[in-house]
Amino acid sequence: xxxxxxxxxxxxxxxxxxxxxxxxxxxxxxxxxxxxxxxxxxxxxxxxxxxxxxxxxxxxxxxxxxxxxxxxxxxxxxxxxxxxxxxxxxxxxxxxxxxxxxxxxxxxxxxxxxxxxxxxxxxxxxxxxxxxxxxxxxxxxxxxxxxxxxxxxxxxxxxxxxxxxxxxxxxxxxxxxxxxxxxxxxxxxxxxxxxxxxxxxxxxxxxxxxxxxxxxxxxxxxxxxxxxxxxxxxxxxxxxxxxxxxxxxxxxxxxxxxxxxxxxxxxxxxxx
Numbered sequence: 001x002x003x004x005x006x007x008x009x010x011x012x013x014x015x016x017x018x019x020x021x022x023x024x025x026x027x028x029x030x031x032x033x034x035x036x037x038x039x040x041x042x043x044x045x046x047x048x049x050x051x052x053x054x055x056x057x058x059x060x061x062x063x064x065x066x067x068x069x070x071x072x073x074x075x076x077x078x079x080x081x082x083x084x085x086x087x088x089x090x091x092x093x094x095x096x097x098x099x100x101x102x103x104x105x106x107x108x109x110x111x112x113x114x115x116x117x118x119x120x121x122x123x124x125x126x127x128x129x130x131x132x133x134x135x136x137x138x139x140x141x142x143x144x145x146x147x148x149x150x151x152x153x154x155x156x157x158x159x160x161x162x163x164x165x166x167x168x169x170x171x172x173x174x175x176x177x178x179x180x181x182x183x184x185x186x187x188x189x190x191x192x193x194x195x196x197x198x199x200x201x202x203x204x205x206x207x208x209x210x211x212x213x214x215x216x217x218x219x220x221x222x223x224x225x226x227x228x229x230x231x232x233x234x235x236x237x238x239x240x241x242x243x244x245x246x247x248x249x250x251x252x253x254x255x256x257x258x259x260x261x262x263x264x265x266x267x268x269x270x271x272x
Contacts, residue, residue: 016172023195063162069136143172173262
């Protein structure tokens with residue numbers, strides 16, 4: 001069992017941070033199909049673990065990050081710890097791209113209880129990267145404030161794939177689903193074994209968690225939609241079209257009560 005502690009000092013900027021430890025991982029070159037998929041999107045293959053994080057980011061929109069557990073443990077105190085915090089005065093960090101920066105004072109830092117190891121939602125640090133000698137890993141699947149992420153991206157010119165996605169907003173309700181998928185993949189194809197419980201540092205409102213949708217259901221009449229689209233769809237047709245893309249729809253006369261699926265962040269008004 002690989003122990004891990006999460007300490008989130010910035011819940012308003014990091015509303016959800018999930019992580020899990022895995023042991024006995026076999027780090028090697030990725031299968032050809034995975035290298036080809038990444039190449040289609042202009043991404044370089046690193047190794048199978050890093051490539052899986054990038055592949056599932058491309059597939060789901062949710063950035064992921066893998067840490068070498070033993071490297072992180074060596075940089076921690078008694079218990080391996082991930083701390084989400086602002087940078088300390090004068091603190092610098094060497095990133096995976098080889099660049100060393102002094103983060104802006106309001107940046108979201110990923111750190112141990114001793115030192116910074118990454119910039120949240122943008123790029124990890126070089127000191128905990130997964131390489132050919134890695135045996136144990138931590139998989140992170142988190143959610144970062146889009147405005148804070150954009151300000152840090154612009155301040156340091158760090159235009160990463162992860163940063164680009166977080167600046168467009170990602171749903172904190174998708175974290176567990178994406179984490180489960182990548183853990184399953186690593187278990188099957190990289191020999192990894194789950195070595196601890198899922199840690200879910202969750203600061204979402206209880207109502208959001210209960211309904212599993214970011215915003216309350218929207219009530220809209222079919223006349224409202226038809227008049228704006230120039231169409232003449234009936235209640236059944238609209239319900240079918242919405243259900244096909246995994247919305248939940250309840251019809252009451254000529255009105256629809258529509259709940260968006262958990263990964264949608266953009267359904268709040270009738271116009272949406």
